Amino acid sequence: QQQVKQSPQSLIVQKGGISIINCAYENTAFDYFPWYQQFPGKGPALLIAIRPDVSEKKEGRFTISFNKSAKQFSLHIMDSQPGDSATYFCAARMNSGYSTLTFGKGTMLLVSP
Amino acid sequence: NAGVTQTPKFQVLKTGQSMTLQCAQDMNHNSMYWYRQDPGMGLRLIYYSASEGTTDKGEVPNGYNVSRLNKREFSLRLESAAPSQTSVYFCASSGAGVQNTEAFFGQGTRLTVV
Numbered sequence: 001q002q003q004v005k006q007s008p009q010s011l012i013v014q015k016g017g018i019s020i021i022n023c024a025y026e027n028t029a030f031d032y033f034p035w036y037q038q039f040p041g042k043g044p045a046l047l048i049a050i051r052p053d054v055s056e057k058k059e060g061r062f063t064i065s066f067n068k069s070a071k072q073f074s075l076h077i078m079d080s081q082p083g084d085s086a087t088y089f090c091a092a093r094m095n096s097g098y099s100t101l102t103f104g105k106g107t108m109l110l111v112s113p
Numbered sequence: 114n115a116g117v118t119q120t121p122k123f124q125v126l127k128t129g130q131s132m133t134l135q136c137a138q139d140m141n142h143n144s145m146y147w148y149r150q151d152p153g154m155g156l157r158l159i160y161y162s163a164s165e166g167t168t169d170k171g172e173v174p175n176g177y178n179v180s181r182l183n184k185r186e187f188s189l190r191l192e193s194a195a196p197s198q199t200s201v202y203f204c205a206s207s208g209a210g211v212q213n214t215e216a217f218f219g220q221g222t223r224l225t226v227v
Contacts, residue, residue, distance in 0.1 A: 009153070032214050043117070043203050043218030044156070089155060093214060100146065100171065101216055105155035 003027055004092050006104025013111050019077040021107045023090035026071065030092040034101070035064065035075050038087045047088070048075070080111045115139050119204050119219035126194045126226045134189040134222050136204030144207045145187035146171075146216065147179060149200040156203065162187055194226045 005024045013019045023033075034049035050057045050064040050073065057064045063076040077084055090104040120135045138145065146161040148171075158171030160179040168179050176198060178190045187206075191198060201223050205216040 006155075034214070041220075043205075043220050045218065046215045049214070100158055100161055103156040105153060 003102045004090060004104045006090050006107060008107060009105070010108040011110070013077075013080045013109065015080065015082060015111055015113055017080050017111075019075075019080045019084065019109055019111070021075045021088055021090070021109070022072065023074065023092075023104050024070075024072045025092050027092070027094065028071070029094045030102075032093040033064070033066065033073050034091050034093075035062075036089040036091060036103075038089065038106075040086075044089060077109075080109075082111045082113050085109055085111050117204055117206055117217050117219035119202075119222050121222060122220065123223050124225070126191075126224065128195060128226060130194050131190065131192050132194065133191075134202055134204075134224075135186070136188065136219060137186045138204075138206040138217070139185065140206060140208075140217065141184070142206035142208050142217075143184070145181065146205040146207075147177075147187070147189045148203045148205065149173065150203060150221075151200050159189065159202075194224075196226045198224065199226045200224060 007022050035047045036044035037047040038044040048059050048062050050066050052068050061078045066073045087106045087108050089106045091101040093101050117138045143164045147159040148156040150156050157173045162168045162181040165184045180188045201221045203221050204219045207216045
């Protein structure tokens with residue numbers, strides 16, 4: 001059973017547009033929700049993360065929106081640039097002692113010039 | 114800053130051959146992980162080591178073994194490689210405690226089993 005569902009699988013956005021990637025989770029014990037960015041041939045790297053005590057977190061052009069009641073969170077990339085073209089993964093982790101990250105299946109974003 | 118270093122970067126194996134993927138981190142992290150990445154499947158956890166001396170199975174452990182050699186090193190072994198193990202393998206590490214949640218990834222090992 002997939003615990004973190006991510007959509008869309010791929011996304012094409014024009015330069016300057018807004019990219020939106022959505023994730024939904026089942027397990028209410030999750031309490032940490034990061035987004036990772038991966039460029040071709042590289043390992044994933046942390047982009048931005050949120051905990052469920054806030055509904056939004058913004059870092060530069062990247063914003064996470066979090067809806068605890070709906071068990072959904074999303075990544076918004078404002079003023080998307082060709083350099084943002086990458087694969088994005090959402091993830092979740094539980095708060096009990098030690099636990100690992102559960103990843104979504106990823107979204108391949110292409111920002112056209 | 115080396116971070117997480119994986120070797121080799123590329124490998125081609127014949128079915129039935131064995132090999133060990135090496136991973137080392139220089140961030141003094143307690144926890145280390147092995148993931149595999151397949152198209153459309155995201156990152157799936159194979160094994161992890163919460164701390165030196167402990168290892169646990171993840172989502173897809175069959176066909177793999179691991180060794181936490183010391184705090185820095187965590188290796189992944191394929192005893193008898195199968196074509197289904199063709200994948201990109203990532204090692205990652207993270208610190209201890211609920212505040213140290215960021216996982217740092219290596220550059221990956223692209224493995225092809227023919």
